[in-house]
């Protein structure tokens with residue numbers, strides 16, 4: 001685990017890049033989704049320290065903006081990792097809600113009793129919850145599948161230290 005907790009890169013992805021934003025959240029990056037249709041919003045996002053991410057042609061050459069060419073979300077993620085020069089050390093796997101981007105909170109198993117399926121409650125002890133939408137996250141096969149996809153895509157080794165290490 002990294003020793004620093006400084007705020008990482010923050011992204012504001014255009015609404016049409018919703019799946020890309022979700023994958024960024026899986027990796028733990030602050031990735032908001034919004035309609036970014038005019039240059040005033042771009043300017044204000046840049047001013048606030050966000051990196052706007054877009055596929056709109058009119059912003060292709062705008063300084064500070066990441067322009068995505070790919071059609072598929074994995075292709076888009078690979079492009080973004082390269083263009084934003086993201087590194088493995090910046091990854092905080094499963095630290096954000098995939099749906100609303102909020103930072104997840106550790107919760108005790110008792111708190112999620114009746115909320116998660118019984119077999120999960122009986123076998124898992126590591127639960128996190130989204131403070132905004134209350135969705136509960138836990139390690140499991142679905143998560144491992146996502147990690148494997150991300151490892152193939154990025155070439156990073158992600159699993160070690162993340163699962164079972166807490």
Ligand SMILES: [Zn+2]
Pocket residue numbers: 097098099100101102130131132133134135
């Ligand atoms: Zn949420």
